[in-house]
Amino acid sequence: MHWPLECDSLASCAAPLSGGFCATPNTNSILVSPAYAQMLHWISTTDAELTFVGERPTSLSPRAAQDTVVVSCSTRSGNDCAGPCTVYNGGATCLVARHVNCLFATNDVIFCTDTKCAVDCNALVNCATPLNGGFCATPNTNSILVSPV
16 A cells, blocks of 8 residues: 655654654555655645756655755745755765755755855754745855765
8 A cells, every 4th residue: 555645744644653754654664754745745836947866756765764855946035945946866975056045955964155065064954044845045055965864
């Protein structure tokens, strides 16, 4: 049996587990974090132009708990993040992400003003300007450091 994950909070999870995870019963019993569920909801409802780098995230992805998904967008409109946006799904790396003004990630990432993940960097967990949908305003971002999960 497959249960599509169409929730953006653990409160609407059909099979909540400890640690803030939501089980999506299927043949693999995949665990999905609330941040991952929120990101899936945003991807499925946005009208932004999306470019995918790596496997397209789904609630049935067997690596959902191991990889980090980063959505980085060039446009901020009020309290919303808008496209065009790039969706990265993968492991540890330094992403060159020129002219990013807002981002969302399923795990903590570091965003920097240079293209080598080294200069004027901040942790997403310390977001100074939260936006709708779990996004953060990140003006002048040109690289994103994804750490191992």
